[in-house]
Structures are given as C-alpha cells and as structure tokens.
Amino acid sequence: MSLSTQPYKGARDFYPDDKRLQKYMFGVMRRVVESFGYQEYDAPIIEPLELYLSKSSEEIVAEQTYSFMDRGGRQVTIRPEMTPTVSRMVAARRQELSYPLRLYSIPNVWRYERPQKGRLREHWQLNVDLFGVADLLAEHEEILVADSILKAFGAKHDDYSIRINSRKLVDAILRDHAGMDDERLQKIVRFVDHRSKMPHDEFREGLAQIVSEAKARELIKIFSAKSFDQLPEKYQKHPSAQNLLALQKLLAASGISNTLEDISLMRGFDYYTDIIFEVFDEHPDNNRSMFGGGRYDGLVAAFGVESVPTIGFAMGDVTLQNFLEGHDLLPKLPTEIDAVVVMVGDVYGAAQKVLAAWRTNGLNLAVDNSGRKLDACIKSAVKSGVLHVLFIGEQELASGKYKLKNLESAKELELDQEEVVKILKTE
Amino acid sequence: MSLSTQPYKGARDFYPDDKRLQKYMFGVMRRVVESFGYQEYDAPIIEPLELYLSKSSEEIVAEQTYSFMDRGGRQVTIRPEMTPTVSRMVAARRQELSYPLRLYSIPNVWRYERPQKGRLREHWQLNVDLFGVADLLAEHEEILVADSILKAFGAKHDDYSIRINSRKLVDAILRDHAGMDDERLQKIVRFVDHRSKMPHDEFREGLAQIVSEAKARELIKIFSAKSFDQLPEKYQKHPSAQNLLALQKLLAASGISNTLEDISLMRGFDYYTDIIFEVFDEHPDNNRSMFGGGRYDGLVAAFGVESVPTIGFAMGDVTLQNFLEGHDLLPKLPTEIDAVVVMVGDVYGAAQKVLAAWRTNGLNLAVDNSGRKLDACIKSAVKSGVLHVLFIGEQELASGKYKLKNLESAKELELDQEEVVKILKTE
Numbered sequence A, B: 001m002s003l004s005t006q007p008y009k010g011a012r013d014f015y016p017d018d019k020r021l022q023k024y025m026f027g028v029m030r031r032v033v034e035s036f037g038y039q040e041y042d043a044p045i046i047e048p049l050e051l052y053l054s055k056s057s058e059e060i061v062a063e064q065t066y067s068f069m070d071r072g073g074r075q076v077t078i079r080p081e082m083t084p085t086v087s088r089m090v091a092a093r094r095q096e097l098s099y100p101l102r103l104y105s106i107p108n109v110w111r112y113e114r115p116q117k118g119r120l121r122e123h124w125q126l127n128v129d130l131f132g133v134a135d136l137l138a139e140h141e142e143i144l145v146a147d148s149i150l151k152a153f154g155a156k157h158d159d160y161s162i163r164i165n166s167r168k169l170v171d172a173i174l175r176d177h178a179g180m181d182d183e184r185l186q187k188i189v190r191f192v193d194h195r196s197k198m199p200h201d202e203f204r205e206g207l208a209q210i211v212s213e214a215k216a217r218e219l220i221k222i223f224s225a226k227s228f229d230q231l232p233e234k235y236q237k238h239p240s241a242q243n244l245l246a247l248q249k250l251l252a253a254s255g256i257s258n259t260l261e262d263i264s265l266m267r268g269f270d271y272y273t274d275i276i277f278e279v280f281d282e283h284p285d286n287n288r289s290m291f292g293g294g295r296y297d298g299l300v301a302a303f304g305v306e307s308v309p310t311i312g313f314a315m316g317d318v319t320l321q322n323f324l325e326g327h328d329l330l331p332k333l334p335t336e337i338d339a340v341v342v343m344v345g346d347v348y349g350a351a352q353k354v355l356a357a358w359r360t361n362g363l364n365l366a367v368d369n370s371g372r373k374l375d376a377c378i379k380s381a382v383k384s385g386v387l388h389v390l391f392i393g394e395q396e397l398a399s400g401k402y403k404l405k406n407l408e409s410a411k412e413l414e415l416d417q418e419e420v421v422k423i424l425k426t427e
Helices: A016-035 A058-064 A083-092 A136-152 A167-178 A182-193 A200-210 A213-223 A239-253 A317-326 A352-360 A374-384 A394-399 A417-426 B016-035 B058-064 B083-092 B136-152 B167-178 B182-193 B200-210 B213-223 B239-253 B317-326 B352-360 B374-384 B394-399 B417-426
Strands: A046-048 A066-069 A075-078 A101-105 A108-110 A122-131 A160-166 A259-261 A275-281 A288-295 A310-316 A339-344 A365-368 A388-393 A401-406 A412-416 B046-048 B066-069 B075-078 B101-105 B108-110 B122-131 B160-166 B259-261 B275-281 B288-295 B310-316 B339-344 B365-368 B388-393 B401-406 B412-416
Touching (some): A016 B352, A083 A122, A083 A310, A136 A160, A136 A310, A167 A213, A167 A239, A239 A259, A352 A365, A352 A417, B016 B122, B083 B101, B136 B160, B136 B275, B136 B310, B160 B239, B182 B200, B239 B275, B288 B317, B339 B374, B352 B417, B412 B417
Parallel strands (some): B160 B259
Antiparallel strands (some): B108 B122, B275 B288, B401 B412
16 A cells, blocks of 8 residues: 555645745735834744643643653654744743844644634744733734734735723633632633534533523623623723723724724633733635734733733734635736746756756755656656746857746747846746 | 753754844755745655655665554654655645745654764754656755755865766666666665775675676766766767766856766665766865765655656755854844843833834844843843843833943944834844
C-alpha cells in the first residue's frame, strides 16, 4: 500500500497559490500592526502542558490539546493559543523590557476539534498584545488596530460589528444572582459563551440547572438586553459599564461607530479580567464571531513577577479568509515569477552571466532546464500561469537582443538587457 | 510554585531583536530563491509517523521524532524534516502541476537531540526543491542557488567550501568491497556519515566489525582520497564520477570554484539516489558541515504515482546564523519603530487624525499611552532603542508644527506634517 498524499485531517497544505494568499493576508496584518509600533516575536510551538492548566480554557486543555510526553518524560503540548506564551516571555524579562510594550506574532496553533467551516485543527493567528497600560487608552488602541486591519483589507463598517462587554460587570451581575461560588460563576460564563450554538429552550433549561428557575429567568432577561441602557439601573451605574461607554465615545472620535454593547459576550478564556470585545461578520450568510480579545491583567504575574496590565486580541486566518471571501475583498494575486526562460540550443552555460545580472536587478526568472523541445517548454510555461517567456539562444547572446513573449497578448518584443528588466518590472 | 518562564529545552524564544534577525535572514533567502523562480509552499507541522518510516533516516525516526497518538488514535509526529512532506504534496497533484516545478519553504522542524552549538531541537530550515529535471542542470542550479544565498549574505568563496559526491558511486564501491547485502551497505553509509565525530581508531575498528579487517583497510584508503583522481581507476571511470566532474566544470563556468570532491560524504538520509553535496564552514574555529542536499528521484513515486526526478537542499537557520556571526556578516538591524509619540496634555483623542494620516503614509508610531510624566516617557523611549520622540500637544495640533527629537543627537526639529514623514523615513 502506498502512503496517503493527504494532509493531516483538519489541517491544510499550502500550494504556492494558497501560500501567496496567506502571505498577502499576513503582509497586510504586519504593515498595520507595525504602524502602531508593535514588534514581532515568536516562540517554540511546544510548551509544557502546565502552562495552560487553569490559565487558559478548561475545555481546550481537557478536550482539545495535542498533548504528549516527550522522550525526556516532560508533559508537553503543541500550543493551542499564544497568550500564555507571550505572558511567559514578558515575565522572563519583566525588568529589561520597556513599557508600553507592544508585541505581535502570527503563530500557528493547534486544537483537536471537529473540522468545520471557519474552524480547523491548525490555524494561524495574529496575536496583538499591549503591556503596561492600565486604562481605557489601551482598549481604544487594541480595537483601533483590529479595525484598521479590517479597513486595510478594504472592509467597510457595514461589513462587521464590534461587540463589547466587561467581565467585571458580568461578574457583578452573576454574584447578585448566583452567589459567591466561583466555580458556579465560571460554569455560567462558559455556558453563556456557548449560547449561540443552542436553541433558546435548551439554554433556559441548562441555565436553570446551574442556578434556580427564577434566577435563570432573571439572568436571561439581563443577557437579552440589546444595550446597556436596558440593564437594571444599578448595573448601568457600575464603573465597568461607565468605562465601556467612555470607550465607545473614544472610539467614535476615531471614526469607529460600529460598536455594540453586548452583555452576553463572554469569550472562552478564563484569564480575562475586565473589558472584552469580539468582532462579528455581518454578512447575512455568515453572521458569526470572527475574532476578539480583552484585558487579562493577571497573567504575567502568574509567573511569580510583579503584575503588568495587559490587553490583547487574536485574529485567526481561517475566519478572516472566510470574511474576505464573503465580502469579495480578496485580490487576484499573480505569480512572483516574472518570466520562464527558454534556451534555444546549447547555451545553458553561456547564459548564466546575463541571468545572474537580471536576478541581481530584481527579476524572478525560472529557467526551463528540462531539456524538452521548445513547444513543450512553452506549454509548461502557459500551464504554470507565468505571463512571459524569455528566449535565449546563441544569436541573442551575441547581439544582446532578447526575445520576450507575452503569453496573454502573444506579443513578442526584441529587447536589450536593460529593457527586459524595465518591461518585466512593469507588466 | 509559579510557572517557569523558560522556553522548552533546546528551543528558542524570539524577542523582537531575535525575530528581526530571523526575518532578515529569511528575507535574504526568499529574495534569492524567488529570483530563481522558486515559489513558497507550506504544510501542517503534524504528519503521520508512517511518512518517515523507511523514507527518511532510521536514526531520526527511532530516536529523534516527537511522535504521539492524537485524540483520534492516529500515530502522528511533529515533522523532523520537510522532504517527505513536499514529496507528498507533489504526488497529490502530480498531473496538475507544471514542470520544472520549483518549490521552497522555511518550515520549523523538530528533532529530539542533545542541544549543542549549531544544533537545537527546534530549528527553521529553508527547503529548496526542483522537480522534473533529470540531468546535471538541476544539480548545477541547486548548488548555484545555495551559493547565491551565501553570497547575498556577503560571504566570500574562502569562507566556505562545497563538497560533492555521488551515492551511486559510493554504492558501486561498497558493493565491490562489502557484497550485495543492502542492509550492510546502509550500515556502512551511516557509519561513514558519522566519521568526523569519532577518533580514527574507533572508525577503523567499527568498520572492521561490519566488513572484514582487510576490506576495512581498503575502504579506509578509498574514503581517504582527497580527490577523485586518487581513486582506483575503475571508479574514476564510473558514470557518476564523470558526471561529478562535468558538474564541477559547469559550476566553474558560473564562477563557483570552491567545490571539492569528497568520496566520504554520505548525508544522513536514506532517500538520496545519486549526486549529493554539502556546504562546509571554512572558519578555522568552526570548520563544520552547514547544510546540504542531493538528488532523491524515488520519493514522489513512493506515493503510488509516476516517478519524478527530484533534487533539493535544506539550509538550517541555526548553523547559518553561526556561520554569519563567525564571519562577521550580520548587520546591525534597527527597530522598525520610527518614533515614540509623547502626548503633552489631554490630546489623545484630538491627535488620532494626524496619527492615522502618518501611519497611512508608512510611519510606524508607538504612542506612549501609559499616562506617566514626560520624563518617564522619554526614559522609556531611550530604553526601547527607538531613535526619535515626536511630541504632540494642543499647540502642535493647532499650529500643525510638531517637535521631533532625535534621541542620539539630542537635536530637536520643528516640522510640519509632511516633513515629519520625510525625516522619519530617511533618518
């Protein structure tokens, strides 16, 4: 039996066309986050499993990690997310680093889930984290960065919405209705987090099993508020609710008017401490959460160093690509190869000098060194999607005049060495 | 007990300075290989373990893989190398792809080894593979690409040598001296591959245990040949030896004169079928193999499709960085942040418009939104290594004149919006 040619289930092979698209998306991300002063970092894809225990999401650690024991008996896992890692790195150099510290990365992360639209087992994730800013200006910047990335892809404010909430506010509401039992509170948070995935009846019944019937009814009423001014007055006056309103004003001053208050927004991770946000695709056929983030002030201190106020978000490549496709925002990206070079006669050695000169001048030239006949070479060039064929024979090398054929227009030009560069760089 | 802040043993955290260096190295690699028409691909870091069984290196599979069973009962491994993966991908689209097919990737790969200089458990590896060219022109191109990359980093031919050999030639020699037993032959190949890591006596004794004392003496004499013209005449006439001489001539015509014939060069992988090459650092303090490659015509066909002639090499980031450091070829890379923006007074909201305009114009601006006093902000900017501080207050916003301070020269300029862009893009 021969080996399978398929990639691991729920993960993707990237052929050049796919990789080009990924590089385009990552390029836009990099350009925008760097314009805000974020600097790229990276880390090993393997981390000790304990890094995620109680610091991440119970569901992820218990059901979705790629964990195993290495040959030295260490319990490790392929990272399911990047936040614990970047917190570890900041903690390691807590004193040497200067603040505000802006870090970004585009790691691949792994989760064992049922593969489905927008959700794969391996995906890449832009992580944007700001360390050292305790107040709202940090929230403003993170949401502005997220918004700027979507706009840099050509998205309009109608295409998406930004929902905001506060874990502190949720905490206050839950403690009023479900008591001081931390475990029960976390249970509710996780349950509400999955609300959109279940029918309303199931949600009501499930909630009633965690608290009482009566409390469940009260909570459902609260979680159904369309905006904060529909909340009971005491919660409207809560400092975190006030903060959220101030944040919305600040964002509106930056031209970001598509924020929505959403008291039922939870985010899956345990480490969030206050304001959280999530960006939703507003396309009627694909109305779903795309990505989000929030404040997680406690995580760096989990490594035994002084606490650092922190906020961050992560944007996955799969959901982003779905969004860009859905809104017709992906450009057609041509191959990086400027021309296929076809040798006429035995000039391979003699042509090396001019090829080297062209390459140094920035041209990407793929030599057809297959030894096939001219026709076969040109057929291959057409199949490869390259726009030009450049012919080199003894005559061309002697005269310094080269024949360049545009495969789309079938036009042929006779060009000297410099003209070849000029034409190929512009066409 | 708090969590460890250290990365997994034998793997690296990349803080922004480290990541910048990696991006520089990858950028040079990408530029050169793309100038030869190679296109980037990628694949999941997890592959089925069987992909490496008998197709890679026995040592790697048995002792160095990060293998485990996933939650679905699949025996998988984190890739220890990329060659089986790219072969799988080509096999999957054998018919749709056009040839010559040029593919490159810069994946991270994992091997459980004792970490030491130039060898870590996780490293990145440029993989450059050419599919569909059966003759020497493919070998010429691969070595030319490798050589062009080193030159693009500023290396001179004295800094490194390129050793070449043929597995077919080695095979012929071994069959003459050790018989037709394939297993014994592979044992010798692997043993000779480790020759540089053991004293000569140990090598002689080890070899004598695989073949006889007398045969071992003969083989050692052959493996000690400094060039092919020191080999017994029948091996000098072997087609592969002739091919290697032709290759050297072709390379010399491309200005590559630092190739050395090395009959003891083996390369660790089982899949090589003929010509192999390895690039050595010639620095007296670090004279070691850096990277290499060779022809592996049989691997694509292992997936049950028609065979494709193939050659490839892989260049690791750790050994490359050691090489560049050893020869003083690494540039000093400044931060990507053009300026730290310090707000004077309560102008955060009002300043957003001009900040957005500057960022759209390509400036990378990190706002100090920490709320600290001016002095503390400037101190942080100095610590972060950024060259400029840009001050924005009410007066600046009203007049459109901004104060830009160069932290190195302590020079201050008053500039309008466009002049800020001009200065920051040039300084």
